[in-house]
Amino acid sequence: MRGYFELFPSLIDKIERQKSFEKVLKLITKFSYENLGNRSKARKKTNLKKKEKNQYACGSFILLNPKKQILIAPQNYARDQKYMLLNTNIGHPGWVIKNKRKLILTNTDKHKSFVRILKTFRAGSAIYAPIISKNKFIGQIICASQARNVMEEIDLSTLCILSKLASCYWTKLKGKLEIRKLYLKKYK
Numbered sequence: 546m547r548g549y550f551e552l553f554p555s556l557i558d559k560i561e562r563q564k565s566f567e568k569v570l571k572l573i574t575k576f577s578y579e580n581l582g583n584r585s586k587a588r589k590k591t592n593l594k595k596k597e598k599n600q601y602a603c604g605s606f607i608l609l610n611p612k613k614q615i616l617i618a619p620q621n622y623a624r625d626q627k628y629m630l631l632n633t634n635i636g637h638p639g640w641v642i643k644n645k646r647k648l649i650l651t652n653t654d655k656h657k658s659f660v661r662i663l664k665t666f667r668a669g670s671a672i673y674a675p676i677i678s679k680n681k682f683i684g685q686i687i688c689a690s691q692a693r694n695v696m697e698e699i700d701l702s703t704l705c706i707l708s709k710l711a712s713c714y715w716t717k718l719k720g721k722l723e724i725r726k727l728y729l730k731k732y733k
Contacts, residue, residue: 547699549580560710566720567727570605570618570686573707577688578603578620581700582670587692592669600691602663605676605711606631606638607684607724614638614684615728623664628731636660641673641685648673649701652693669693672701674708678715686711 556576563569578601586592587599604619609630616622616629633642636659641648650671653659661667668689676683686708690696714720 547580547583549576549703552576552580557710560714563714564718566714566718566723567617569714569718570711573711574603574605574618574620574686577686577704577707581672581688581703582690582692582695583697583700584695587690587695589692592692592694594669597669597691598666600666601689602665602668603686603688605684605686607676607720608633608642608682609724609728614642615724617684617724617727621663621665626664628727630732631662636662637671637673638662638685638687641675642682645675645677645682647675647701647705649696649698651696654693663689666691670696672696672704674701674704676708676711676715678712683712683715683720 559572560569582601602621604622605617606614607617608614612633614631614633616626619627633639637648650656653668653671669692671687671689674686676685686704688704
């Protein structure tokens, strides 16, 4: 068992002081980026292909409408991907939206339908946790490692706890209104 649960009280204290849903997501994705994944497995050469690195990424995609979602709070995405729009029917993020369920891909090479979203690297292992508020799908948090076999059930369970926390702040901080304003400012 990895020891990042002891960091939760500090994370929650920081989250409670936020006045912005986006800032809450930034804290959650930063925590996930820094802690999730079995880091010792990532160092095994058998889990990395030639020229690949031990690196991670995390971000959240929030639904704008039935056809579009927007990247919020990215960690280790290319700078030009901040606030990027993504169709809701693309790859495994689309599967999570359609099924409103969590997902783990321990080795993306085994999934022919896997779609690369990150410009920084192609994920070898990924986890997806839906953000659901009042039975409505809001979005999802996605964490990935370039190494295969790094994301495990404990990481997915942790990400699901964090996504539930995000859903609480979606309501408390009027996230729908905030994300709508952000989208209009950026794209209209």
